[in-house]
Amino acid sequence: MLSAINLQQRSPPSMISLAGGAPNPNTFPFQLASIKMKNGQTLTFDETVMKRALQYSASNGIPELLTWMKNLQKNLHNPPTAGYAPENGQMDMCVTTGSQEGLCKVFEMLVNPGDNVLLDAPTYSGTLATLQPLGCNLINVPSDQHGMIPAGLKEVLSQWDPSEVHKPGSTAPRVLYTIPNGGNPTGASMTSQRKQEVYELARQYDMLIIEDDPYYFLQFDKPWAPTFLSMDVDGRIIRTDSFSKILSSGLRIGFVTGPKPLVDRVVLHIQASTMHTSTFTQLMVSQLLHSWGQEGFLQHIDGVIEFYRTQRDAMISSADRWLKDVAEWHAPSAGMFLWIKLKGIADTQQLIMKKALEKEVLLVPGGVFMINSSDPCPYVRAAFSLSTPEQIDEAFRRLSSLIKEAL
Numbered sequence: 001m002l003s004a005i006n007l008q009q010r011s012p013p014s015m016i017s018l019a020g021g022a023p024n025p026n027t028f029p030f031q032l033a034s035i036k037m038k039n040g041q042t043l044t045f046d047e048t049v050m051k052r053a054l055q056y057s058a059s060n061g062i063p064e065l066l067t068w069m070k071n072l073q074k075n076l077h078n079p080p081t082a083g084y085a086p087e088n089g090q091m092d093m094c095v096t097t098g099s100q101e102g103l104c105k106v107f108e109m110l111v112n113p114g115d116n117v118l119l120d121a122p123t124y125s126g127t128l129a130t131l132q133p134l135g136c137n138l139i140n141v142p143s144d145q146h147g148m149i150p151a152g153l154k155e156v157l158s159q160w161d162p163s164e165v166h167k168p169g170s171t172a173p174r175v176l177y178t179i180p181n182g183g184n185p186t187g188a189s190m191t192s193q194r195k196q197e198v199y200e201l202a203r204q205y206d207m208l209i210i211e212d213d214p215y216y217f218l219q220f221d222k223p224w225a226p227t228f229l230s231m232d233v234d235g236r237i238i239r240t241d242s243f244s245k246i247l248s249s250g251l252r253i254g255f256v257t258g259p260k261p262l263v264d265r266v267v268l269h270i271q272a273s274t275m276h277t278s279t280f281t282q283l284m285v286s287q288l289l290h291s292w293g294q295e296g297f298l299q300h301i302d303g304v305i306e307f308y309r310t311q312r313d314a315m316i317s318s319a320d321r322w323l324k325d326v327a328e329w330h331a332p333s334a335g336m337f338l339w340i341k342l343k344g345i346a347d348t349q350q351l352i353m354k355k356a357l358e359k360e361v362l363l364v365p366g367g368v369f370m371i372n373s374s375d376p377c378p379y380v381r382a383a384f385s386l387s388t389p390e391q392i393d394e395a396f397r398r399l400s401s402l403i404k405e406a407l
């Protein structure tokens, strides 16, 4: 059906279509839309645009948003694959309903029951929730406050012979997942050196790397770290980006960037599920981005970075004030999370889900970010995105007292 709509959109006005099963927008109750921006601008949908905004659209995303994003990706990452032929893995993109949908579709496409999948735990609970039903075998790669440790990856991979990974029945892992900047929950950011070493190992064992990077635009210091996409000479990087932390989380706009043959298959999975991301939302964001231009977009990002840097600084100074003798942590250089190890506590689940609630302080017990959530975990995740510096300070005072009571 959607291909009929695509066909119609590309046909001359003289074409009369009785093909697409699309509803008639004249029956829709919505007439106009105007959205006031904080910078004084107004985004407007007149009657013609409104009819398009309320109608089905292409599964890979509306053209003007895709074009804008492809130009941004080329300017930010200069991917080697941008210049490749389509059949040789040319860089392509599609719009997804949040990067969460992108991750879900990519894993659906790549992972079969019994497959070995590599990732550095603790990791985003949403990814674990997507992977667990696929019946794959999650193998942890050692990591520290600078992200995945290449020597640890080499050690994990040493159980397979690189020359045999293509043999039928090989159990060698085909997929490696990581969050390279401002990791969730650890706040860890990978160095460029580590990324290059991990990429080389992925080449040796012919693996795809899923670069899940929603905090890329929340790196507090410049220059931003080179991405896996920027070093991808082989077309083995599938990158998920998100507008959630910089424009809006409720609008649900994300992107998958990768070699065209793989992006084409992600789009087929989208076609068979959500069909496409909201046309209205895509048009709204596209109008904003075209009015801002890349320079305006990056200026907006600078403002967002200053906000989260201030929040990070507040959380670190409160941690120094209240938690120094009962906990350990590393100050993140990106993202919105602090990963705190409570001293003398084997597992934080009970402490957080019971005692902390009594003390009226909410944190996330570290177990939910582990491959086996029942494994004891002495960590908690604290987000510095929503609370004020004053609230963060009071929350850590409460956390400090409940740890001391527990010891």
Ligand SMILES: Cc1ncc(COP(=O)(O)O)c(CNc2cc3ccccc3n(O)c2=O)c1O
Residues within 6 Å of the ligand: 097, 098, 099, 100, 101, 124, 126, 179, 184, 212, 214, 241, 242, 243, 244, 249, 253, 254
């Ligand atoms: C590493 C990594 N990858 C992908 C995503 C998905 O983001 P999307 O682009 O908005 O779909 C995320 C979002 N992470 C979270 C979301 C969330 C939503 C409601 C309530 C709590 C939430 N907590 O706690 C989260 O960490 C993420 O951290």
